[in-house]
Amino acid sequence: MSSFLPVDSLPKYLSLSDLEPLEPFAQCAAADDANVDRYYLLFLYSLMNNDDIEEARFLLKRMSAARRTVTAGSKDAADISAQLSSVCKILASLWTKDYAKFFSIATDVLQSLPLESPEASILRMLVDHVRDANYQFVSRAFLSGALSDIAVYLGLSDIATMEFLQEKGWSASDEDPSTVIAPVLGIESPRHEAQQKARLDSLTSLITHMQRS
Amino acid sequence: MNPQLSFLAALESVDFDGTEDAVALSLKERVLPIIQANATTISGNDGLINVNVTGHLPETSSSNGSHSKDGARDRIAGGTSDPEISLVPKYTIANDDQEAILTRTDPAKVSALWILALTAKYGNQTADISEFVSSANRLLDNISGAQAKLVPEHYRALLYMIAGAADALDNPNLLLRQLLNAALSFSPAHDTLSPAHALFLIQALKAKQYKLALQLLKYDVDKFDSAYALTYQDHLRFHYYGAMVLIGMKQYEKAIEYLAIVLCAPGFPCSMVQIEALKKTILLQLILYGKHSLKLPRMANDFTSHSYRAFARPYDHFAVAFENGDPTVLKLVWNQINNIFSADGNYGLGLHALTAFRKQRIQKLRKTFMTVPMKYIESNDVDILENGPSTKAFVLAMIQDGDLMAKISQKSSTSPVIVVFQDGSITSSHLDALEAKLDSVRQLNEKIAIADREVGQSREYISRKLQNTTAPGGFHGRGSGLEDLEGYDDSMSMMEL
Numbered sequence: 192m193s194s195f196l197p198v199d200s201l202p203k204y205l206s207l208s209d210l211e212p213l214e215p216f217a218q219c220a221a222a223d224d225a226n227v228d229r230y231y232l233l234f235l236y237s238l239m240n241n242d243d244i245e246e247a248r249f250l251l252k253r254m255s256a257a258r259r260t261v262t263a264g265s266k267d268a269a270d271i272s273a274q275l276s277s278v279c280k281i282l283a284s285l286w287t288k289d290y291a292k293f294f295s296i297a298t299d300v301l302q303s304l305p306l307e308s309p310e311a312s313i314l315r316m317l318v319d320h321v322r323d324a325n326y327q328f329v330s331r332a333f334l335s336g337a338l339s340d341i342a343v344y345l346g347l348s349d350i351a352t353m354e355f356l357q358e359k360g361w362s363a364s365d366e367d368p369s370t371v372i373a374p375v376l377g378i379e380s381p382r383h384e385a386q387q388k389a390r391l392d393s394l395t396s397l398i399t400h401m402q403r404s
Numbered sequence: 405m406n407p408q409l410s411f412l413a414a415l416e417s418v419d420f421d422g423t424e425d426a427v428a429l430s431l432k433e434r435v436l437p438i439i440q441a442n443a444t445t446i447s448g449n450d451g452l453i454n455v456n457v458t459g460h461l462p463e464t465s466s467s468n469g470s471h472s473k474d475g476a477r478d479r480i481a482g483g484t485s486d487p488e489i490s491l492v493p494k495y496t497i498a499n500d501d502q503e504a505i506l507t508r509t510d511p512a513k514v515s516a517l518w519i520l521a522l523t524a525k526y527g528n529q530t531a532d533i534s535e536f537v538s539s540a541n542r543l544l545d546n547i548s549g550a551q552a553k554l555v556p557e558h559y560r561a562l563l564y565m566i567a568g569a570a571d572a573l574d575n576p577n578l579l580l581r582q583l584l585n586a587a588l589s590f591s592p593a594h595d596t597l598s599p600a601h602a603l604f605l606i607q608a609l610k611a612k613q614y615k616l617a618l619q620l621l622k623y624d625v626d627k628f629d630s631a632y633a634l635t636y637q638d639h640l641r642f643h644y645y646g647a648m649v650l651i652g653m654k655q656y657e658k659a660i661e662y663l664a665i666v667l668c669a670p671g672f673p674c675s676m677v678q679i680e681a682l683k684k685t686i687l688l689q690l691i692l693y694g695k696h697s698l699k700l701p702r703m704a705n706d707f708t709s710h711s712y713r714a715f716a717r718p719y720d721h722f723a724v725a726f727e728n729g730d731p732t733v734l735k736l737v738w739n740q741i742n743n744i745f746s747a748d749g750n751y752g753l754g755l756h757a758l759t760a761f762r763k764q765r766i767q768k769l770r771k772t773f774m775t776v777p778m779k780y781i782e783s784n785d786v787d788i789l790e791n792g793p794s795t796k797a798f799v800l801a802m803i804q805d806g807d808l809m810a811k812i813s814q815k816s817s818t819s820p821v822i823v824v825f826q827d828g829s830i831t832s833s834h835l836d837a838l839e840a841k842l843d844s845v846r847q848l849n850e851k852i853a854i855a856d857r858e859v860g861q862s863r864e865y866i867s868r869k870l871q872n873t874t875a876p877g878g879f880h881g882r883g884s885g886l887e888d889l890e891g892y893d894d895s896m897s898m899m900e901l
Contacts, residue, residue, distance in 0.1 A: 218577055245653060249612040253577070256612075287793075288801050332803045334813040334824060367816030390835050397842055401849070 195220040195227045205309065207241060210234045214250075218257040228275055229310070235278050236313040239285060240320050247282050274300070274310070285321070293321060294346030322346060326359070335364065335372040411438040411501060412508065420513050428550035431516055436554065439520065443495040493557040496524045506539065512546035516554045519543070523558045526565060533569050537578065540566055544582035549590040549598070556633035560599040567603055576610035583607060587620055590632075594623040601625065602638050605645035609652075617649040621658075626851060640666050640677040647684065651753065660688050667708075674708040679715045680748065686719045687753040691760040696723040718744045722754075726761055731786035734761065738788060758788045763807055766799065770809075770825045778821040799823060 195217055213230060220227045231254050238247040277300045284293035297318050304311040325344040333341065342352040353363065353371070360374035418430040497505075497520045505514070505521040522543065526536040540562070552559045563586070570578035583604040590598035601620065608617035628639055643665045650659035666681040689696040713720070718741045725737040738758065745754040765786065769776055782795040792798065802808035809826040859865050 215577065215581070218575070246615050249614055249652075252612045257577075288797070288804070328804050332800065332811055334811045336812055336814050336821075337817055340814075364816060367818070370814060370816050387830065387832070387835065391830060394835065394838055394842065401842070401845065 195224050195230060197226050205233060205237065205313070207234075207237050210237055214253075218253070228272070232274055232278055232310055233313060235282065236310070236317055239282065240313065240317050242324070244282070244285055248286065251279065251282065274304075281317075290321070290325065290346065291343050294318070297346075318346070326355075330359070330373060333373055335370060338369050338371055341371065411435060411442075412504060414438055415509070415514070424548055424550045427513070428516070428548065428554055431514065431551060432554050435514075436516065439497055439501055439517070440495060442498040442501060444498070445495050446493060493523060493561050496527070497521065499524075511543040512548075514551070515543060515546070515548040516551035519552065519555050519558050519562050523561050523565070527561065533572060536565070537569055540569075541579060541582055544579060544586050547586050547589050549592075552586070552590065552598070553632055556599070556631065560633040563600050563603050567607060570607060576607045577613065580604070580607055580611055580613060580616065584616060584620055588623075591627070594620075595625055596627040596629070596632075597625050597634060597639060597642060599633055599638065602641035602645060605642065605649060609645060609648060614649050614652045617646075618653060621646050621649060624848070626855070636669070636671060637675070637677070640669055640675055644677050644681055647681065651684070651688070656688050656692050660685060660692070663688070671708075674711045678708065679712060682712050682716050683719050683748060683750060684753065686716065686723050687750060687757050690723055690726050690757045691753075694760070694764045695727050696720075722757075726757065729765070731761070731788060734758075735788050755789070759792070762787060762792070762798065763802060766802065767808060773825065775813075775822050775824045778823060781823065796821065 196213075210230070210233060214234070217227045217230050231250070235247050235250060238244075238250060277296060280296050281293060281300070284290070284296060297314060301311060301314055301318075304314070322345050329341050329344050338349050338352055341356070342349050345352050345355060347355060349369070356371055357363075361371045362374075364370040364372055414434045417434055418427060420427055422430070502521045502525050505517045506525070509517060511518040518539075522536070522539055526532075526539075544566075563583070566579050566583065570576050570580075583600055587598055587600040587604050588594050590596055590600065604620060605617055608614070625642065628634060643662045647659040647662035647666070650656070650662060663681040663685045666678055667685065669675075669678065671678075686696045722734075722737055722741060725734045728734075738754070742751065742754060745751045762785065765784065766781060769781065769784075778796055778799070781799060785795040785798070787798075793801065799808065799810070800812070803810055803812075811824045811826060813822045813824055814820070
C-alpha cells in the first residue's frame with residue numbers, strides 16, 4: 192500500500208473540489224496512516240460546511256469500511272482517533288439538530304487543536320456557518336421567543352445572544368427582558384409583486400397550452 | 405499469411421481521426437472479421453469467462469438461478485428459467501491476438517479489441533486480479549461507447565468480471581468511477597441503457613457512493629436495445645437500484661417515478677424486483693402524500709396486480725393503519741410487522757413513514773387553526789417509537805426543514821408558546837423550479853412524439869397490429885424468471901450514523 196500525501200502539503204484553503212479526488216487514494220492507503228485520518232477529518236468538516244450532511248454520513252460509512260483497524264500503541268493514531276470520534280459526534284449533533292451539543296463539542300475540539308492547523312481553521316468556519324444558518328432560521332421562525340431558546344441555536348450565552356440579536360434589529364420585550372421580539376421585515380415592493388404575478392400568469396398559460404396539445 | 409500480421413495490418417488502414425462512429429464502422433468491417441476468424445468458439449456454458457450465466461452478480465447466484473425463501477413465490481413467478489444464457493460470449497480470441505492487442509495498441513483507439521482481449525486473457529478464476537484491474541482501468545478511462553456496441557456480449561462479460569474482482573477484493577469502490585464513465589460513454593446523449601448502468605448502481609450502493617450515482621441518474625434513460633446484450637432484468641434493475649439511490653438522497657418524488665417504471669414494465673409472470681418496488685412505493689406514498697394506492701398504472705397487467713396483492717399484504721396493512729390515523733393501531737401494526745420490513749431492507753423507510761405520520765398530524769392542524777398553543781399540539785402529538793425529540797423541538801425542526809409554514813410567538817417567559825401558521829407565498833425560486841419542470845416536460849413530450857412515430861412505423865408493431873385484428877389474444881411480453889435480489893440491507897435509520 193502506498194502512503195497518503197501529507198495533509199500539511201495541501202493548499203491552506205481547501206475546498207471540496209480539492210478533497211474529493213483524493214478519496215480513492217485514501218481508501219488504498221495503509222490503515223494506520225495518520226495523514227489519511229486527517230484527510231477524512233478535513234473532508235467531513237468541508238461537507239458539513241457545505242450543508243451536505245447526507246454525503247458526510249455516507250463518507251463516514253465509507254471511511255469505516257475502508258479503515259477498520261488502526262495500529263494500536265501509536266500516539267499519533269490515538270490522537271487522530273480521538274479527533275475522528277469527535278467529528279462523528281459533531282456530525283451526529285448536526286444530523287439530529289442538537290445544536291447545544293454541536294457548539295459544546297466544537298468548542299472542546301477547538302481548544303485541543305493547534306490554532307493555525309487546517310483542522311482548526313475549517314472547524315471555526317463550520318461553527319460560524321452553523322451560527323449564521325441558524326440565525327437565518329431563527330429570523331424566519333420566531334416572531335418572539337425566549338432568549339434561552341434562541342441562544343441554543345446560536346451557541347452563545349444569553350447576554351451574548353442579546354447583543355447579537357440587538358445588532359440585527361431585535362429588541363427585548365417590555366413585559367419580560369428575557370424575551371426578544373423579531374424586527375418587522377420589509378414588505379415586497381408592488382413592482383416586484385407585479386413581476387412575480389406576470390411570470391406566474393405566463394407559466395399558467397404555458398401549462399394550459401400543453402394540456403390542450 | 406500470418407493472421408496476426410493481417411489483423412495489425414488491417415488496423416493501419418483505419419482512420420482514427422474520424423468520428424467515433426466512423427472508427428467503429430471501420431473496425432467492424434476491416435479488423436473484427438479477421439480476429440473473429442482466428443477465434444475459438446465457445447459452446448453452451450463452457451465459457452472461459454467467469455460470468456454467472458444468469459447475468460446475476462456471482463454472490464447472489466444459486467445453482468438454479470433463483471434465490472427465494474418461499475417455494476410458492478417460485479411457482480407464481482414462473483420457475484427457474486434462465487433467459488440470459490444467450491448473453492454469454494460465443495467466442496474467445498486467439499492468444500497471439502490477445503497479446504498483440506494488449507501490448508501494441510492503445511485502448512483509447514481500439515476499445516472493442518481491448519474488450520475482446522481482456523475477456524479472453526482474464527476470464528478465468530486463476531487470472532491475476534491486480535493486473536486485470538490495471539488493464540481494465542486503462543480501457544474504461546477512455547472507452548468508446550460506439551465500439552463497445554460492436555462486441556456487446558464480451559463487453560457485458562467484462563463489466564461483470566470487474567464487479568467480480570471488486571467483490572473478490574472486498575472493495576466496491578474498485579473502478580467505480582470508471583464504470584460510471586463506461587455507462588455515460590455508451591451514447592452521446594447518455595439516454596441509452598447499457599450493461600454498465602445497473603451494474604454501476606449496484607456497486608455504488610455497496611460503496612455508499614450515492615452522490616456519484618446521482619451523476620448517472622441525472623440523465624433520463626429512454627432508449628433500450630436488446631442488441632446491446634441487454635435483458636429485461638437490466639431495465640428493471642437500473643430503475644429499481646436507481647430508486648434506492650434516490651431514496652438514500654431523500655429525492656422521494658423522483659424515486660417514485662423510477663419505481664413506477666419498474667411496476668409498469670410488461671412481463672409475464674411478474675418479477676420479484678417489481679414486488680420489491682411496490683413495497684417501497686407504498687411506503688414512499690405514505691411519506692409524501694399520507695396515503696397509498698395499490699392501483700397500478702394502467703399499463704401493468706392483471707396477473708401482476710394479483711401477485712402484488714399477495715406479496716405486499718403486510719405493507720397494505722401498515723398503509724391502512726397509517727391512513728386511519730389512529731396512532732394506537734399504527735403502533736400495534738408496526739410492532740407486528742417491523743421484522744418483515746427489516747427482512748425486506750425497508751426498516752429505515754418504515755421509520756421515515758412513522759416520522760411522516762407524526763408530521764402529518766401536526767400539518768393537518770393548519771386546516772383548522774390559524775394559531776394554536778404549543779400545549780395543544782403536545783396533547784395531540786404522538787411519537788410512535790417514543791424516542792424522538794420533544795414536541796417543541798420537533799415543530800421547530802419541521803419549520804427549519806420547510807415541512808411546516810409557521811412562526812413561534814412567546815410574549816414572555818410566563819405566557820404560552822403559540823404556533824402561528826403562515827400562508828405559503830410563491831417566491832422566485834418556486835417559479836424557477838416550475839419553469840425548469842415545464843421545460844423538462846416539453847422535452848419529454850418531444851421524445852415521446854418521436855418514439856411514437858418510430859414504434860408506429862416499425863415492422864413488429866404493424867405485424868402485431870394485424871395479428872390482433874385477425875385473431876383473439878393479446879400481446880404476451882417476454883417472460884422473465886424469478887428475480888434474484890442482493891438482499892440489500894437498508895441502513896437508512898435516521899437515528900444512526
